[in-house]
Amino acid sequence: xxxxxxxxxxxxxxxxxxxxxxxxxxxxxxxxxxxxxxxxxxxxxxxxxxxxxxxxxxxxxxxxxxxxxxxxxxxxxxxxxxxxxxxxxxxxxxxxxxxxxxxxxxxxxxxxxxxxxxxxxxxxxxxxxxxxxxxxxxxxxxxxxxxxxxxxxxxxxxxxxxxxxxxxxxxxxxxxxxxxxxxxxxxxxxxxxxxxxxxxxxxxxxxxxxxxxxxxxxxxxxxxxxxxxxxxxxxxxxxxxxxxxxxxxxxxxxxxxxxxxxxxxxxxxxxxxxxxxxxxxxxxxxxxxxxxxxxxxxxxxxxxxxxxxxxxxxxxxxxxxxxxxxxxxxxxxxxxxxxxxxxxxxxxxxxxxxxxxxxxxxxxxxxxxxxxxxxxxxxxxxxxxxxxxxxxxxxxxxxxxxxxxxxxxxxxxxxxxxxxxxxxxxxxxxxxxxxxxxxxx
Amino acid sequence: xxxxxxxxxxxxxxxxxxxxxxxxxxxxxxxxxxxxxxxxxxxxxxxxxxxxxxxxxxxxxxxxxxxxxxxxxxxxxxxxxxxxxxxxxxxxxxxxxxxxxxxxxxxxxxxxxxxxxxxxxxxxxxxxxxxxxxxxxxxxxxxxxxxxxxxxxxxxxxxxxxxxxxxxxxxxxxxxxxxxxxxxxxxxxxxxxxxxxxxxxxxxxxxxxxxxxxxxxxxxxxxxxxxxxxxxxxxxxxxxxxxxxxxxxxxxxxxxxxxxxxxxxxxxxxxxxxxxxxxxxxxxxxxxxxxxxxxxxxxxxxxxxxxxxxxxxxxxxxxxxxxxxxxxxxxxxxxxxxxxxxxxxxxxxxxxxxxxxxxxxxxxxxxxxxxxxxxxxxxxxxxxxxxxxxxxxxxxxxxxxxxxxxxxxxxxxxxxxxxxxxxxxxxxxxxxxxxxxxxxx
Numbered sequence: 001x002x003x004x005x006x007x008x009x010x011x012x013x014x015x016x017x018x019x020x021x022x023x024x025x026x027x028x029x030x031x032x033x034x035x036x037x038x039x040x041x042x043x044x045x046x047x048x049x050x051x052x053x054x055x056x057x058x059x060x061x062x063x064x065x066x067x068x069x070x071x072x073x074x075x076x077x078x079x080x081x082x083x084x085x086x087x088x089x090x091x092x093x094x095x096x097x098x099x100x101x102x103x104x105x106x107x108x109x110x111x112x113x114x115x116x117x118x119x120x121x122x123x124x125x126x127x128x129x130x131x132x133x134x135x136x137x138x139x140x141x142x143x144x145x146x147x148x149x150x151x152x153x154x155x156x157x158x159x160x161x162x163x164x165x166x167x168x169x170x171x172x173x174x175x176x177x178x179x180x181x182x183x184x185x186x187x188x189x190x191x192x193x194x195x196x197x198x199x200x201x202x203x204x205x206x207x208x209x210x211x212x213x214x215x216x217x218x219x220x221x222x223x224x225x226x227x228x229x230x231x232x233x234x235x236x237x238x239x240x241x242x243x244x245x246x247x248x249x250x251x252x253x254x255x256x257x258x259x260x261x262x263x264x265x266x267x268x269x270x271x272x273x274x275x276x277x278x279x280x281x282x283x284x285x286x287x288x289x290x291x292x293x294x295x296x297x298x299x300x301x302x303x304x305x306x307x308x309x310x311x312x313x314x315x316x317x318x319x320x321x322x323x324x325x326x327x328x329x330x331x332x333x334x335x336x337x338x339x340x341x342x343x344x345x346x347x348x349x350x351x352x353x354x355x356x357x358x359x360x361x362x363x364x365x366x367x368x369x370x371x372x373x374x375x376x377x378x379x380x381x382x383x384x385x386x387x388x389x390x391x392x393x394x395x396x397x398x399x400x401x402x403x404x405x406x407x408x409x410x411x412x413x414x415x416x417x418x419x420x421x422x423x424x425x426x427x428x429x430x431x432x433x434x435x436x437x438x439x440x441x
Numbered sequence: 442x443x444x445x446x447x448x449x450x451x452x453x454x455x456x457x458x459x460x461x462x463x464x465x466x467x468x469x470x471x472x473x474x475x476x477x478x479x480x481x482x483x484x485x486x487x488x489x490x491x492x493x494x495x496x497x498x499x500x501x502x503x504x505x506x507x508x509x510x511x512x513x514x515x516x517x518x519x520x521x522x523x524x525x526x527x528x529x530x531x532x533x534x535x536x537x538x539x540x541x542x543x544x545x546x547x548x549x550x551x552x553x554x555x556x557x558x559x560x561x562x563x564x565x566x567x568x569x570x571x572x573x574x575x576x577x578x579x580x581x582x583x584x585x586x587x588x589x590x591x592x593x594x595x596x597x598x599x600x601x602x603x604x605x606x607x608x609x610x611x612x613x614x615x616x617x618x619x620x621x622x623x624x625x626x627x628x629x630x631x632x633x634x635x636x637x638x639x640x641x642x643x644x645x646x647x648x649x650x651x652x653x654x655x656x657x658x659x660x661x662x663x664x665x666x667x668x669x670x671x672x673x674x675x676x677x678x679x680x681x682x683x684x685x686x687x688x689x690x691x692x693x694x695x696x697x698x699x700x701x702x703x704x705x706x707x708x709x710x711x712x713x714x715x716x717x718x719x720x721x722x723x724x725x726x727x728x729x730x731x732x733x734x735x736x737x738x739x740x741x742x743x744x745x746x747x748x749x750x751x752x753x754x755x756x757x758x759x760x761x762x763x764x765x766x767x768x769x770x771x772x773x774x775x776x777x778x779x780x781x782x783x784x785x786x787x788x789x790x791x792x793x794x795x796x797x798x799x800x801x802x803x804x805x806x807x808x809x810x811x812x813x814x815x816x817x818x819x820x821x822x823x824x825x826x827x828x829x830x831x832x833x834x835x836x837x838x839x840x841x842x843x844x845x846x847x848x849x850x851x852x853x854x855x856x857x858x859x860x861x862x863x864x865x866x867x868x869x870x871x872x873x874x875x876x877x878x879x880x881x882x
Contacts (some may be wrong), residue, residue, distance in 0.1 A: 039585060040852045056499040063851040065629035072631055078585045078853070096589065130855050144480060144519045148537065188506035190513060389841050393834050400830050410504040411481045412519070414571050414855070 006031045009331060010091055010100040012081050014041050014064050016317045017301030018106030020324030026071035028332040033098065035091070037080040039063055042129050043385055045317060046394075048173040050132040052180045053140070053407040057129050059394050062386040081107075084273045086294045102296045102331045105283065106324065107270055109302035109315055112263030112280065118240035119164075123260035126169060135259065137412045139177070142256050143185060144412070147192050153254070159197040160255040162245050164237050165262030166203030167210070168352045171220055173261060174201040175355035178227040184407045200230045200253065202237060202245075204262075209352060209360070211314065216360040219369045223354040237262070264315055266303045278305045287342035289327045295340075298327040308345055317384075319345060351377045356402060447472045450772060451532055451541040453522050455482050455505050457758045458742030459547030461765030467512035469773040474539065476532070478521040480504055483570050484826055486758060487835075489614040491573040492700075493621045494581070494848040498570050500835050503827040522548075525714045527735045543737045543772045546724065547765065548711055550743035550756055553704035553721065559681035560605075564701035567610060576700065578853045580618070583697050584626060585853070588633050594695070600638040601696040603686050605678050606703030607644030608651070609793045612661055614702060615642040616796035619668040625848045641671045641694065643678060643686075645703075650793060650801070652755065657801040660810045664795040678703075705756055707744045719746045728783035730768045736781075739768040749786055758825075760786060792818045797843060 007030050011018045014036035022034045043060040050057050068074050079093035084105070091098045111125035124135045139161065146158040161181070163174050178199045186194045201208075201224065207217035208224075208231065221231050237258075239246035246252045266281030275291065276284045282305035283291070289304060291297045301320035306313050313319050322345050330340040349363035351373065359373035368376065378398065385391050400406055448471045452459045455477035463475045484501040491498050509515050520534035525546070532539045552566035565576045580602065587599040602622070604615050619640045627635045642649075642665065648658035649665075649672065662672050678699075680687035687693045707722030716732065717725045723746035724732070730745060732738045742761035747754050754760050763786050771781040790804035792814065800814035809817065819839065826832050841847055 038853065038856055039581060040854065056497050057854065058497040058499075058850050058852060061852050061854060063629070066847065066851065069628055075632070077589060078582075133855065140480060141519075148518060148520075187510055188504070191516065389837060392837060396830060396833060406507065409499050410507065411499060411502050412479065413481065413498065413502060414574065415479055 007101040007335060008033065008099070009102040009104065010035065010098055011104040011106060012084075012091065013106035013108055013301070013303075014038075014076075015044075015106060015108050015301060015320065017108075017303075017320035017324040018104065019064070019067065020321040021104050021106065021300060021328045022068070022074050022324075023071060024325045024328035025331065026074050028328070029335065030102075030331065032074040033100075034064070034068070034074060034076045035079045035081060035093065035098075036064060036076075037078070038129075039065065039078045040129075041067065041386065043381075044127070045381055046385075047126055047129065047132045048169065048176050050129065050409075051126055051135040051139075051173060052176040053136050053409045053411075054176065054180070054401055055394060055397055056409050057133050059390050059397070060385070061129055062390065067386060081269070084275075086274070086291070086297055089296070100296075102334075103298065104324075104327050104331075105270070105297065105299045105303055106301045106320070107267040107303050109264040109266060110268045110281070111260055112265040113260065114263055116237055116240060119237075119258075119260060122240045122242050123164070123258040125260045126173060127264070133413075136409075137415075138257060139180075140410060140412045143181075143189060143192070147189060156196060157243055157254040158256050159192075159194070160200070160253065161198065161257045161259070162200045162202065162253060162255045163259045163261060164202050164245070165260065166201055166205070166208040166231070166233075167261065168350070170201060170203070170259075170261035171208055171224065172353050173259060174199060174229045175224055175227055175353065175358070178224070178229045179355050179405075180407055182228045184401075184405045185410070187405070188410070198230060199228060200232060200255075202235050202247070203231070203233050204236045206234050208233075212350065212352070212360060212362050213367055216362060216367055216369065220352065220354055220360050223358040227355050227358075264302065266305075270303060275299075288330055288340040289323055289343055290330070290340060298330070300324050300327050306343060308343065313345055316350070318348060322346070351380060353377045448542040448776060449474065449540070450543040450545065451539055452476065452545040452547060453525075453532065454547035454549055454742070454744075455479075455517075456485075456547060456549050456742060456761065458549075458744075458761035458765040459545065460505075460508065461762040462545050462547065462741060462769045463509070463515050463765075464512060465766045465769035466772065467515050469769070470776065471543075471772070473515040474541075475505070475509070475515055475517045476520045476522060476534065476539075477505060477517075478519070479570075480506065480519045481570075482508065482827065484822075485568070486822055487826075488567055488570065488573045489610065489617050491570065491850075492567055492576040492580075492614060493617040494577050494850045494852075495617065495621070495842050496835060496838055497850050498574050500831050500838070501826070502570055503831065508827060522710070525716075527715070527732070527738055530737070541737075543775075544739065545765075545768050545772075546711070546738065546740045546744055547742045547761070548708040548744050550705040550707060551709045551722070552701055553706040554701065555704055557678055557681060560678075560699075560701055563681045563683050564605070564699040566701045567614060568705070577850075578856075579698060580621075581851060581853045584622075584630060584633070588630060597637060598684055598695040599697050600633075600635070601641070601694065602639065602698045602700070603641045603643065603694060603696045604700045604702060605643050605686070606701065607642055607646070607649040607672070607674075608702065609791075611642060611644075611700075611702035612649055612665065613794050614700060615640060615670045616665055616668055616794065616799070619665070619670045620796050620846075621848055623669045625842075625846045626851070628846070629851070639671060640669060641673060641696075643676050643688070644672070644674050645677045647675050649674075653791065653793070653801060653803050654808055657803060657808055657810065661793065661795055661801050664799040668796050668799075705743065707746075711744060716740075729771055729781040730764055730784055731771070731781060739771070741765050741768050747784060747786075749784065754786055757791070759789060763787070792821060794818045 011034045025032045040061040046060045049055040083092040113119040142158045149155040209217045236248045238248045244252045283299045284305045285299045289298045300323035302315040326343045351361045353359040359377040361368035361373040452475045481502040487501045490496040524533040554560040583599045590596040650658045677689045679689045685693045724740045725746045730739045741764035743756040767784045792802045794800040800818040802809035802814040
């Protein structure tokens with residue numbers, strides 16, 4: 001029975017930041033315990049493709065235990081964290097209290113509804129796998145119901161899809177949704193005139209993709225419009241209801257689908273933990289990623305508010321990954337009696353896909369649009385996906401979608417037993433025939 | 442405006458029977474309306490592989506509209522049928538009344554709980570895609586909870602998995618589950634002694650696979666036992682609770698998982714429709730598959746009780762498919778003024794998989810066991826799957842599983858927000874450390 005005690009590092013959250021930290025720490029003389037509410041890691045850059053029936057959810061969700069097979073010194077537990085006590089150095093989950101020597105908070109971000117009435121209740125966010133599947137089911141259900149809808153204005157409402165927020169997520173989703181409806185599903189609903197469907201993207205500022213150079217934003221807008229998306233700039237949403245979206249200029253658009261990609265903030269769970277947070281819920285940390293008052297506590301990823309060269313780092317996967325490694329390295333240094341290093345984040349570039357053959361890339365000195373940017377986007381996302389099998393199947397799905405315009409994941413699954421959405425409408429003529437009535441189709 | 446009226450055929454249910462009938466009727470001068478509660482067709486022979494994390498649910502669920510792209514004269518609507526009125530010739534769904542000239546009922550079967558107390562509330566059936574995913578999530582959750590469980594007897598309960606019913610479904614699931622736990626997951630849970638896990642298969646009769654020749658049943662039992670399954674014959678279950686299964690001989694086994702594969706009956710929904718049903722809920726039809734009192738109404742698939750050569754046909758996919766075609770053909774004949782033909786079912790054979798390299802096949806004159814039967818089973822199931830892409834990915838998954846013993850679909854998804862299952866247990870030593878306590882792992 002040895003009395004040697006290794007230091008214990010607890011990492012909360014197995015997203016890009018948490019998982020990178022755990023893997024980096026696997027080579028250090030520490031015990032690592034990684035916690036996440038789910039037993040899988042989500043590759044969130046491809047969430048919009050799950051929501052538009054292009055990819056199965058399982059392809060972008062990798063069981064964490066399988067990732068950790070190679071790292072036997074990293075333990076994992078499926079647990080939701082309720083509370084952190086930085087003074088007493090423990091983490092409270094739903095069924096345990098876990099003490100730590102070092103803590104890395106990597107809880108990520110939540111959707112930010114900007115105080116818009118009705119947004120929480122009626123809009124569809126796109127931050128988690130479950131939200132992506134819920135949105136996909138909803139879109140398909142709208143189309144199914146539209147086939148049976150007799151009232152033309154209600155039918156138009158079901159076929160109107162709105163997206164609030166023209167950043168990368170909103171742009172990528174809008175492009176993919178337009179391709180789903182106008183290119184792919186048009187073959188599955190021969191009785192439905194999908195030309196009357198609308199995909200509308202609202203942006204509060206005066207360009208899409210505000211973090212990108214202006215010419216890329218303009219290109220993205222043109223490409224979206226070519227694919228059938230209506231882009232409405234300089235417009236804020238003032239209210240969301242179950243069947244309309246209200247704009248600040250008093251206009252309203254009747255729609256059954258409002259997708260919320262308008263903002264992110266630090267994970268709201270962190271609010272009650274007594275940590276120094278900024279206005280958007282991110283936790284403020286030193287350039288070494290430590291809390292200034294509790295140097296054993298590190299924060300990485302979307303949850304962390306870090307400055308570099310006078311600017312706050314963006315909420316990106318690559319930022320989270322580099323921060324995870326830096327935090328891990330700093331913990332290792334501290335154990336060896338050295339001082340912590342500041343994060344030196346190196347930005348490779350940003351890519352955003354609009355749709356088939358169309359993407360934009362800002363690589364610093366170089367910008368790209370069109371086919372080459374699109375290939376680069378596909379490549380980057382495939383190689384960063386976890387698991388050879390998942391990569392292979394994502395490529396197969398993309399080939400299928402590209403050549404056959406088939407979205408093979410067009411399932412409404414799981415089906416909700418009672419859909420609160422659509423009740424008791426009279427059906428179209430197709431279903432009711434009286435004696436001698438002529439046949440119209 | 443033409444006044445020509447084609448006859449309308451309404452088909453309820455898009456399983457093997459309904460879909461075969463719809464496709465056969467696509468060449469006939471009728472209008473076809475196919476209804477199903479879900480917008481996808483489920484390839485049920487592979488459900489057990491979804492439940493044991495070997496296949497994604499989407500691989501065995503194919504959107505019906507995509508199947509019907511090639512058949513523009515077959516309409517589809519997602520609708521749950523509440524009532525059939527054979528006298529007035531209409532079908533009532535949740536939001537419409539649909540009149541018909543001919544009706545094909547293909548609603549399939551439901552799990553039969555045999556009046557066992559607690560079976561409905563606490564057991565896990567395996568008839569639908571949702572049930573398969575629910576079961577998979579539950580199995581993985583049991584393992585996650587077992588890693589944190591301090592009480593040894595509760596831990597053993599979480600690691601005990603029981604299956605009630607030793608027909609093909611029970612045998613196939615038991616074999617796959619044993620491989621999941623003893624071969625695959627053992628690498629994901631290094632802290633958990635999975636040798637204490639148990640997979641127990643109960644059969645009321647004296648052999649497994651009672652419809653197969655005796656030597657195949659014995660082979661199947663031996664193979665299951667080699668894989669670690671405990672086979673308990675001549676034992677009936679008398680009660681199921683949330684943490685145990687009670688046997689008729691007064692024994693009880695503590696378990697958190699009771700999988701119910703003990704019986705099927707005609708879809709219980711059909712009970713209230715005033716049709717002539719047998720004791721197990723199947724609808725009795727003539728050899729032409731028509732109701733004797735209402736010749737425009739046909740019943741096919743698991744819901745139909747049909748005699749051939751003095752024996753009732755079994756509930757098999759191949760039976761349903763041939764019946765679907767026969768019903769379709771008979772409707773076409775009737776429109777052309779001819780008489781209906783009796784079903785002439787031709788049985789190709791039955792295969793059941795036990796696990797890697799092990800299956801049994803009863804092909805009439807010839808029986809097979811072992812590797813060849815296994816390859817044949819794989820082949821038959823892959824070619825009958827809908828969709829080239831799905832077939833390709835199923836093959837990839839099987840290769841992965843075979844060579845790497847990785848079940849890549851090990852996700853607990855969707856996660857239930859509140860798990861009623863496991864609350865507030867004290868955790869193991871790992872999480873709690875006091876000053877000077879030695880490190881045990």
